[in-house]
Amino acid sequence: MATPPNSPGAQSQVAWVSKEARPISLRQLMVFGRSLNEQRLISSANYVRTELPRRIAHRLRDMQTLPYCVVANPHFNEVYELYYAAFDKFRRVPEIRTLQDNDSFCQVISSMLKAHLSVIPKLSMGILEVSADGMLPAQELDGFMNAILRSRMSRRVIAEQHLSLTETFQTPSFSTGVKDSDTEFIGKVFLKCNAAEVIQRCSQAVLDLARSAYGEDVALPEIKLAGHLDTSFPFILSHIEYIIGELLRNSVQAVIERQIRDGTASTAPPPIEVTICESSKHVVIRVSDQGGGISSDVLPYLWSFCKGPHSQRILSNLTHVPRMAATLQEVRVDEPPASEVKASTKRASYVSSLSSLTSRPPNLRLGMGLPLSRIYAEYWAGSLELQSLWGYGVDVFFQISKLGNKNEQLLTRAMVDAI
Template identity: 70%
Template structure:
């Protein structure tokens, strides 16, 4: 590691400080723990939450800093990766210096720090993606993808615990809230939506995707209908923005594929007014899981794209993806808030959760602000990171020349811990 310190500032390898935090294990949590902890919210519980976040954030960031330090020299000197490193170290240094939180005033100051850091890190995902693409060929593609998956999963984990604490703090200070009173079963506890109804999420995402595709191709485009069947009452606790992102990306791929294929066939068809085949969404509920299958007849995935389907380093397509990423200066951790500079479409809208008037910012509003046809090469791999984060899975089956079946499996009990890369698993590599 000595060679790094010769090129970078001294903070590149602060041995004693960083080693102390890397030696600590992250303490994973489950959705159920988040729900149970926040259901009867008191001042002491809020302060306990603050101290968990205060120690957990620098621990998790320290592990990712160490990951970056272990990249090949030619990769860590990439300007995008180097900028991400600086952002991570600044956050690590800030959070590790936060003193024990003892009062509500201490917590309010801590929340201001969290919000500031979350905002500062909006540039991380596009910078990481551009860095990975630019380093394609300088490092084994499988290792690059492993690094990217670890970084993104850890980023999601930090965002979850930080935003959960901010949401609990906002709830505690809300005029309608009575400390110690149990929150209603039908509402959010922090960022956790207690009853995600799969059918409703698919319907909302479907409408948003139709709007996106019409913006891309014009109002006269014929779009496939989205049919939903199966267990229509299936519900489970989940972080809504995660689910909306996955379903939105899968439906977007299917709707665009079917619409484009239908347009190509229209001129040759004996019946040009015949509608495109619908997208079939089947919801299946078992004792422990909910499975959502999305089936389309969009022609399938070209064989030459299959090796890069789940990869962040896109091989032959990397130059085009790089150009597109350059148009997206900021992405939220949920990668929903994609904005081209100067484009304020979809901002400022919110969704009211329950009858208490609690405002939850809608990821769908910002999802629909994403520039049409802006392919970022991250939709499927990032969707799988989200699916696997709460111990679910995402798989695709492509029938070339016909269509694609996507299978999303979700743990419906909320009792699975977040899937983190721990020190023990890092040491085993």
């Protein structure tokens, strides 16, 4: 894994590490993409061209400063090699000057995004193995994992935003004078993400999955929606779908499995209540269930990627997950059908992708849904909190910054050094 200190790549990495990341907000993504033209597209390409190696270099530095016994883990080593190859590739990309240059650059971005789908499972397996061997305290490993996953999320946001802007620009019907009222998306940003609609789509996907998993004889809980149902805000749809999908999936499974344990699987279970509350600056979504709560042997590890006595079981499950996109469909081994790729609108392609949620069986517990959901929530200056009452149920509170004016929450070098 070691990179020769005097090699050109190592010297280049030192230079890139000296540059802090330049965070962006949802509002900046919207404003920049609102009046898309050739000059803006090329400017976007050059931002991505210089920002990706900058952010990857910082994560390489984090891995290089870990104890050798940690980085020698084969899963960590594979991730390091992927990161170094990506850094070396992006740092060599020359300035983007033409649309043809941008097309070539987009091919590089797409190939790297696909190659890095294995990062989350590999990191998770590495963390579990290292923590089980006691090589590093769980708190330090969680700090490292949070930093590297938040950075990964940030890179995918800016990369996928540029790919989406390029796709929009190349659409035959594209007009540089398009107004916000004429479109639902600017790149990957959904301008008017309606919380109630997202919850309803995720609810249907989760209930369909539960029906296929538990069979026709098991009664499913009703998911009741209340509160400010007209609430909308700018957001990246795949992020909120992942969070809501995981929260509902956890609640539905908990309620059903409690009914099965109690011998009342065929009787109507208590509903899952989802409440939307809107203020001038925030939206809070509360998910409440009566699934029995979280047991005391699981609760201490709930937000951690280190699972203590549960590590071996989760490690075994992770071996069945070669790639993970961390979207609502979560595990995507196969490419999407052509009918999805060619959907007439971005909304249609997002909705059709929900069917892939069934890719992961319910009994394949990975222990990553809540930690990943919290990273997604905090990335745009939101939060995710949970209250459990053992023997009764769980309340989860997901807070969203609704104005889109908060920068992505990145970890600086000083913050990482303090971990």
